[in-house]
Amino acid sequence: MKIKLFFLFFFTISAAAFSQQYVFGKIASEFDNALEDVVVYNIRSEEKILSDRYGNFMIAAKSYDELRFIKGGYDRSSVKVSAQNFSAPLNVILYKSPYDIAEVELKPQFTGNLRKDVRSLDQPAKVVALNASLDAYMRKPSATVAPKLTTPSAFAGPNYSAGQVDVVKAVAALIGLANKAAKSGPTTANYAETQAFYRRVKNEIDLSFYTSQGWDEEQIDKFLIYADASYSLAKKYRKTFDVEAIKNEMKLAYQQYVKTHKTGF
Structure with a gap:
């Protein structure tokens, strides 16, 4: 059983x-x-x-x-x-x-000599040759080989043909890891927990200081990812959501962030 x-x-x-x-x-x-x-x-x-x-x-x-x-x-x-x-x-x-470039209108300077003025409207022979070469070049197909991506081994599916698995030992190991995790301190937040923590920060913490700096939602998202990576915010506070502690650590992260990142586009 x-x-x-x-x-x-x-x-x-x-x-x-x-x-x-x-x-x-x-x-x-x-x-x-x-x-x-x-x-x-x-x-x-x-x-x-x-x-x-x-x-x-x-x-x-x-x-x-x-x-x-x-x-x-x-x-x-x-x-x-x-x-x-x-x-x-x-x-x-x-x-x-x-982006738009201011339009500049070039007007020919006429001398009043019809024969001379007509010749001045013709493009020089070198310009005509250069335009023809550029047109021929642009029509050629690209010779650049597109880069190929391979699946990282960390994301590859399991190889069931590699050998047999001792199910009883595997389950025992999982139970041992679970008991060890329950006795240890804060554990690393997984992907879903981290994303949920970011949403809670944006919903429950006053971010007016950052919006007053002219930051939009995209810039705030980048900063949250940076602050979490620097101070392990999701790991420490996803279960015990201490608003004041999170705000203080975000201020420390902000002081470092503005020194190494552009704060506007």
Whole structure:
């Protein structure tokens, strides 16, 4: 009877572990430069993460979710999640936001000599040749090979053919880890707990100081991720939500953040 209960417990844990799906990929500019600190926002779950220095990202999602990619100075991009996005990398390209240049009108200076003035309207031979060369170059197909992403070993599925698993020992090890975690101090927050903690901070803590600095929601999200990484806020306060302690540690993080980050786009 005990062995049957062990089997049931083990498979329940396994099903829960693999039910969560993630979309991963890379974000680059139109010039194929990796973009870091891009906010990846799942509109349905309101979860937000930042791309790393190589443009890589990973976020929990479901089919038909809409992912939005946001970075200052670039046009926003949105992608609808499909089934293939869970098995292959999602490559996203962000384009620089256009800006207007003041129009300058050039007028020819006429001399009154019709024959001379007509010749001045013709483009020089070198300009004509250069324009023809540029046109031919732009029509050529790109020879650049697109980068390929491979699935990191940490995110790869289990290899069931690698060997047999001792179920009884595996369950005993899980129970031992659970008992050890119950006796130890604060544990590291998982992905869902961290996202829930961010939402609670934005709902229950007065963030008027940051908005008074001209920060928008995107900049506040980036700062929360930075403060959590620096002071382990979600780890320490997700279960015991101490508002004053969180505010004090956020102030300390702010003093460091403004020294190393641009506070405006």
